[in-house]
Amino acid sequence: MRTPINREELLLRIQALEFAALDLNLYLNTHPGDARALADFNQISAALAQTRKAYEQAFGPLMNYGHSLSCGRWAWIDEPWPWEV
Amino acid sequence: MWAYEKKLEYPVKVSGPNPKLAKVVVTQYGGPDGELAASLRYLTQRYTMPTSQAKGVLTDIGTEELAHMEIVAALVYNLLKGAPLSEIKAAGMDGYYADHDRSVYFVNGDGVPWVAAYIQSKGDPIADLHDNMAAEEKARATYEHLINLSDDPQVTDVLRFLREREVVHFQRFGETLNIVQDFLDRRKVW
Ligand SMILES: [Fe+2]
Numbered sequence: 001m002r003t004p005i006n007r008e009e010l011l012l013r014i015q016a017l018e019f020a021a022l023d024l025n026l027y028l029n030t031h032p033g034d035a036r037a038l039a040d041f042n043q044i045s046a047a048l049a050q051t052r053k054a055y056e057q058a059f060g061p062l063m064n065y066g067h068s069l070s071c072g073r074w075a076w077i078d079e080p081w082p083w084e085v
Numbered sequence: 086m087w088a089y090e091k092k093l094e095y096p097v098k099v100s101g102p103n104p105k106l107a108k109v110v111v112t113q114y115g116g117p118d119g120e121l122a123a124s125l126r127y128l129t130q131r132y133t134m135p136t137s138q139a140k141g142v143l144t145d146i147g148t149e150e151l152a153h154m155e156i157v158a159a160l161v162y163n164l165l166k167g168a169p170l171s172e173i174k175a176a177g178m179d180g181y182y183a184d185h186d187r188s189v190y191f192v193n194g195d196g197v198p199w200v201a202a203y204i205q206s207k208g209d210p211i212a213d214l215h216d217n218m219a220a221e222e223k224a225r226a227t228y229e230h231l232i233n234l235s236d237d238p239q240v241t242d243v244l245r246f247l248r249e250r251e252v253v254h255f256q257r258f259g260e261t262l263n264i265v266q267d268f269l270d271r272r273k274v275w
Pocket of ligand 1: 123150221224250251254
């Protein structure tokens with residue numbers, strides 16, 4: 001059984017995961033030998049990929065240029081755009 | 086938001102250091118009809134486009150122009166890499182060298198730095214889309230001038246790819262103009 005998903009909620013989860021990954025990315029650039037940060041980065045990245053997949057299946061592509069599928073029809077140009085809040 | 090992909094959109098190779106060619110190619114980095122101007126023009130105009138298709142077109146082409154900016158940077162970087170000072174001087178790039186060494190900076194072929202006044206965001210989608218079609222034609226013409234000036238076939242190959250992209254962008258902007266024109270016409274009838 002699939003739990004009902006709210007777009008806003010899923011997006012917030014993606015934003016949180018991606019920000020954590022981004023910030024760890026910056027940290028790892030100057031601390032590439034930090035094994036704990038690396039493990040965190042990989043764990044968060046995996047969770048991010050999963051969450052993105054769930055979002056895209058329900059609400060359409062997050063990325064352009066072939067990084068997201070658009071099944072059935074071209075959903076890339078669906079509203080809203082990120083600045084339309 | 087944006088994510089970076091660690092690859093070029095089109096492979097870049099140069100036959101060797103060539104400051105004379107770098108001096109003119111750099112205009113597609115920081116000149117009036119260059120890739121920085123193109124990218125920032127589309128990415129800032131997209132907010133006030135009236136249809137979702139137009140927002141998508143400007144987002145995607147504006148982002149592709151960033152990739153072109155990187156290609157031009159890769160050309161300039163490699164054309165300057167290891168260039169002897171005598172050649173830099175002979176190419177009339179000594180002024181550039183004084184300020185930037187062999188780094189990549191936003192100037193035109195005469196060393197004039199990029200300014201935001203090169204671009205416009207009018208808030209009028211018809212004006213903006215015509216502006217963009219003109220920008221693509223000016224970029225195409227610039228690439229043709231650069232191809233005429235190029236004495237490095239490997240650079241010419243990259244310039245040809247970039248020229249072709251301007252032709253495609255012009256086409257997409259023309260279609261977008263029609264879509265937006267139809268949308269605005271329909272809105273006027275009530
Ligand atoms: Fe273009």
